[in-house]
Amino acid sequence: MISLRESQPRVVHFFARCLTLRQTLTLRINRAPAVLAFAGAVLLLRTNTAESTPPPNVLPVQVAPAEEVDTLLRKRVYTGTLVAARRSALSFETAGKIVELVADEGDRVEAGQILGRLDTRRLEALRAQSQAELVESAARLREFIAGPRTQTIAAAEAEVRNLAAQRDVAQRNLERRAQLVASRAISREEYDEMLFEFRAAEARVDVAQKTLDELIAGTRQEQIDAQQARTQALEAVVADTRHRLEDAVLRAPFAGQIVKRNLDEGTVVALGEPVFELIEAAALEAWIGAPPRAVATLTPGAAMRVEIDNEEYEAVVQSIRPELDPQTRTQNVVLRIPRDPRLVAGQVVRAAIVQPIAMRGFWTPTASLTPRRRGLWAVYVVAAGRVEPRDVEVIETDGDRSFIRGTLAPGEPVIAEGAHRIVAGQAVTIASERPAVTATTKPR
Structure with missing residues (x-):
């Protein structure tokens, strides 16, 4: 038969002191007022904090109003080459023996300057x-x-x-x-x-x-x-x-720079055989090939900005070639570039041509797009303090802005950035509002 003393559980204290069940309960009852006082202080502190700050699950966001446009200005960058405005292969207009050449490759010459002479004894x-x-x-x-x-x-x-x-x-x-x-x-x-x-x-x-x-x-x-x-x-x-005596003297037809010298003194040249290659030093031209539809938006005399060696230059449309290049199937646009000593014929030129396309849609910050399933995209809008998705189709992306169309309605506040931090149905508050992204403005 088990006694009452033996049936009571034993509690092991930190210092291995054995307490009975009654002693344990008595100890807990004595501590209860202090625990209740601490819990009341914590509850009062949480109440005061909740009254001074918004709920932690309400996220502040930045929005931009959706402004609908009826024309997509599609910008494409085309590449061309910087060439001299004039390039000539200089030769004597009569046959004979070269007795003097006074220019070499790299020399700058003026218009009318003498470059070489032929033997003229028989002509005299x-x-x-x-x-x-x-x-x-x-x-x-x-x-x-x-x-x-x-x-x-x-x-x-x-x-x-x-x-x-x-x-x-x-x-x-x-x-x-x-x-x-x-x-x-x-x-x-x-x-x-x-x-x-x-x-x-x-x-x-x-x-x-x-x-x-x-x-x-x-x-x-x-x-x-x-x-x-x-x-x-x-x-x-x-x-x-x-005249034959005059033709025996080779002169520069325009001011420029000698880029190539083909012959030397003592050579007997035939009529029209090239002696020098001369390029004009006054101005350069950019030849850029583009599709005919893009070229149709340009007119002679229009101003354009081009990029050469990571620097932008003001250019003017000088002419548009009326035929297509048989190799590239593009139409050449000739741009006049202001003279800059840093520019050299043969450099790569890039020019952006904007082509208007009749299409209704919205320009929105690219950061506002979020991927959906099956290759679709969506933007989030703020409606009644909650996040709602709008399925859209991305038509064009231009750096930090994109042209979209879909279920988005004009004027809806689109969350401009941070779409990866929110989900549909989340409570948000509008912290600030950006200007609408249009065809002529980009988000900062």
């Missing part, structure tokens, strides 16, 4: 010969225009009178011979000889008279025209020789 001799022939022809032309001298005419007149006198003598002798032949004093043969002399003298008078008439009439116009044509032909030969 040809020019001297042509000039001498021209002087002779011009003198003869002046002589024809002036006509015969008076002394020449007087000499011709004297010659006519002399021949006329000889003719008259021959005529009288012929008359005497006629009487003698009638009386048979002379033979018929002697009479015929005298007749021949008379007719020869008469012919000489006619020739001299005609020559005199020609001198008096002056030089024929046909002779003057022929000599004038001969003189003009020689003038053309002299001018051609002068």
